[in-house]
Amino acid sequence: GENVEQHPSTLSVQEGDSAVIKCTYSDSASNYFPWYKQELGKRPQLIIDIRSNVGEKKDQRIAVTLNKTAKHFSLHITETQPEDSAVYFCAASKNQAGTALIFGKGTTLSVSS
Amino acid sequence: NAGVTQTPKFRVLKTGQSMTLLCAQDMNHEYMYWYRQDPGMGLRLIHYSVGEGTTAKGEVPDGYNVSRLKKQNFLLGLESAAPSQTSVYFCASRPQGAGNTEAFFGQGTRLTVV
Numbered sequence: 070g071e072n073v074e075q076h077p078s079t080l081s082v083q084e085g086d087s088a089v090i091k092c093t094y095s096d097s098a099s100n101y102f103p104w105y106k107q108e109l110g111k112r113p114q115l116i117i118d119i120r121s122n123v124g125e126k127k128d129q130r131i132a133v134t135l136n137k138t139a140k141h142f143s144l145h146i147t148e149t150q151p152e153d154s155a156v157y158f159c160a161a162s163k164n165q166a167g168t169a170l171i172f173g174k175g176t177t178l179s180v181s182s
Numbered sequence: 183n184a185g186v187t188q189t190p191k192f193r194v195l196k197t198g199q200s201m202t203l204l205c206a207q208d209m210n211h212e213y214m215y216w217y218r219q220d221p222g223m224g225l226r227l228i229h230y231s232v233g234e235g236t237t238a239k240g241e242v243p244d245g246y247n248v249s250r251l252k253k254q255n256f257l258l259g260l261e262s263a264a265p266s267q268t269s270v271y272f273c274a275s276r277p278q279g280a281g282n283t284e285a286f287f288g289q290g291t292r293l294t295v296v
Binding site for chain 1: 213215217222223224225226227230238240241272274276284285287288289290
């Protein structure tokens with residue numbers, strides 16, 4: 070089955086710096102890669118996703134890049150703010166009906182002002 | 183719309199007791215999932231369902247059973263709770279699309295087994 074590795078497990082940055090979180094996946098048939106943000110005590114919520122026919126996607130300060138050949142994808146957050154502090158999860162899924170999302174172990178991002 | 187609702191929000195069980203966690207969604211989603219979240223372990227898939235009357239095993243299914251008798255409900259059962267099942271449980275649902283769509287999560291159930 071699919072296996073998703075996520076690094077680093079913790080990341081501390083200063084406000085205004087950039088943050089990068091990287092994930093690798095094992096199943097070459099996976100073609101959907103979402104990122105979820107989970108604030109303390111809350112439920113995970115989708116912040117951005119990318120499909121395998123796209124190499125990069127941006128949404129304001131957040132971007133995701135995908136390298137299908139190397140089977141890795143990354144989340145980039147620019148101009149970090151204290152409210153970006155949370156746990157971020159990457160996930161992977163195949164384009165088959167009913168395929169579940171398999172998540173990485175998460176990255177705890179701390180942004181200090 | 184309420185989205186995805188989990189019942190109960192908190193529960194303390196004694197070892198060997200049984201219980202059922204209920205997940206209800208009002209978005210007419212086909213797919214539903216149960217995950218457990220433990221520190222440093224991320225979200226691990228327990229069981230999932232691709233439609234009413236169907237269930238499938240995920241990454242960590244042992245000790246759990248599920249049922250999807252109605253499209254809007256997905257039940258997770260613990261027949262004989264163990265301390266290792268102390269965790270936060272999240273239910274999620276997705277619409278049936280091209281296979282790759284956003285999953286919506288419930289608010290979580292914090293279960294402690296003593």
